[in-house]
Amino acid sequence: MKTALISAMVLALLPVRAPAQGGAAPAKPAPSRSSAAAENAERWLHVRVISTDGRGETVRVNLPLELAEKVLPAVNHDRLHNGKVRIDPSEMNDVDLRALMEAIRTAKEGQYVTVEGDVRVAKEGNHLTIHVRDKSASKKSQVEVKVPIKVIDALLSAGKDELDLVAALHALGAQGDTELVSVQDSENTVKVWLDSKNVAD
């Protein structure tokens, strides 16, 4: 009896954390979220790749934007530091991204680049859209990219020769449900989109 009492006292004095569920452990209520988490928790980035080549390859990724925002600054590898990617100016061929973006922002809506009807770059509403149709290839592919201009602004908000990925994700979180990338060819379908659901449709 003494042993049990001493054990009970020792265990009662030890710090006890909320139990996690697993195996024989008791059920745990849904974890509470911080106010910051609740604010941005509804934004999920989804990636879906479906291959129709017969093997039935499928990749589905569902990622909360807040998670990406918090984890990215912790990654320090190669050119990625503190959520920012360093650009090598020599790879930019003297293109000033900021000046280019400023020109697009202040310009009127419409098409900017059209290459033989296959490539089209346009400003539509608050988005920069890129459409690429490859009719000549045997695969007949079609790529559509739609990026909110605010996201591009945020991306370019870091210092010179840097892209601020965290700021871009934060800006993306403020957008409504939107399809960002769509790629379709005879073998694959790729879709990247943003919504408030934690499951892909």
Added chain:
Amino acid sequence: MVLLAKAALGLGGTLVLAGAYAFRDGLIRVDVDEYRAGGSHVHMWVPAAMVPMAMHFVPKHDLCDAAQHAREVLPTIHAFAKELKKLPNVDLIEMIDGGKHAQFRTRSGNLQVDVDSADEHVHLRVPLSTLDDVVGQLEESGPGV
């Protein structure tokens, strides 16, 4: 007889309390089945609370070495575990390739990795709080801390 009953009650009570304490963080489950000649079958259930506790018995210099080797990824894993703990049950990554099916998901505060194919099944379930604790301890054991 009464003395024996008291002793049994004491022992039983101790076991129940010790069990409750050991399992308070859930279980780390590792199940590996390889369906081929000589394939291994590993089924391991470890009380998650034991892992951070056991780390206290690992020699300091070994922990320091491990922390040194993993120093680049530790902050990432720490941030990842911390954020995953906030998530409801969600399928984060799912890959299907022919007969292979891999899933990376959160289930009730656990990180669950399931890989199923014709010749092997791998299932791993780790409480995120344990992952966070272990990474935290490794970070604290790093050189210069």
